Amino acid sequence: MKLFEAVKEAVTARSAAEYYGIKVGRNGMAVCPFHPDKNPSMKLDKRYHCFACQADGDVIDFVAKYFNLSVKESAEKLAEDFSVPYEKYQSYNKTKDYQKPKQKKQTLDQFFHEQQIRFFRVYSDYFHLLKKWKVEYAPRIEDDDWHPLFVEAMEKYTLIEYKMDVLLSGSLEDRARLILDCQEEVKNIEQRIKEESSGRCGCTSGSVTES
Ligand SMILES: [Zn+2]
Numbered sequence: 001m002k003l004f005e006a007v008k009e010a011v012t013a014r015s016a017a018e019y020y021g022i023k024v025g026r027n028g029m030a031v032c033p034f035h036p037d038k039n040p041s042m043k044l045d046k047r048y049h050c051f052a053c054q055a056d057g058d059v060i061d062f063v064a065k066y067f068n069l070s071v072k073e074s075a076e077k078l079a080e081d082f083s084v085p086y087e088k089y090q091s092y093n094k095t096k097d098y099q100k101p102k103q104k105k106q107t108l109d110q111f112f113h114e115q116q117i118r119f120f121r122v123y124s125d126y127f128h129l130l131k132k133w134k135v136e137y138a139p140r141i142e143d144d145d146w147h148p149l150f151v152e153a154m155e156k157y158t159l160i161e162y163k164m165d166v167l168l169s170g171s172l173e174d175r176a177r178l179i180l181d182c183q184e185e186v187k188n189i190e191q192r193i194k195e196e197s198s199g200r201c202g203c204t205s206g207s208v209t210e211s
Pocket residue numbers: 032033034035037041042050051052053054055
């Protein structure tokens with residue numbers, strides 16, 4: 001069925017009005033949204049008619065007027081909101097909601113493959129940072145407190161190395177578990193690395209402060 005027919009067949013003015021928040025009494029009477037109405041003077045059924053302002057039409061007219069849409073937009077809105085199936089024409093194709101999703105579904109294999117590459121890249125970048133921090137921020141005898149980056153490096157170095165190892169040569173199950181369990185961690189590290197590379201212009205000699 002064509003759009004207009006299909007919508008008019010499937011949706012009454014009354015049900016549309018109710019759907020969009022207009023209170024319709026049991027007798028089908030409602031306060032007219034198209035003129036300053038105090039008492040319900042609009043009768044809604046398949047069509048609508050206001051006895052005060054003479055507004056009158058079908059469901060598509062009603063929604064067009066109510067939302068200030070063209071009749072075509074109104075019919076498309078109704079079709080969408082009420083899930084009305086209809087024959088689609090070329091000219092309706094620009095309505096994005098009716099286009100088939102272009103994105104094809106990613107298979108589980110692809111997902112894990114991509115994640116594995118991503119995880120390894122992130123861990124490996126991080127690992128190199130840790131390695132650098134371990135040297136760069138190594139405490140000297142006169143230091144009272146260890147530099148937090150040195151502490152982080154000491155804490156994480158072995159763990160990250162282990163994770164990289166799992167990704168490279170772990171069983172399928174171990175790799176899958178790592179990828180599922182460590183999403184959050186990898187996201188945080190990614191963020192960390194991004195901040196690190198934007199905020200601290202790769203300082204190699206200790207005294208670089210300005211950016
Ligand atoms: Zn009215």
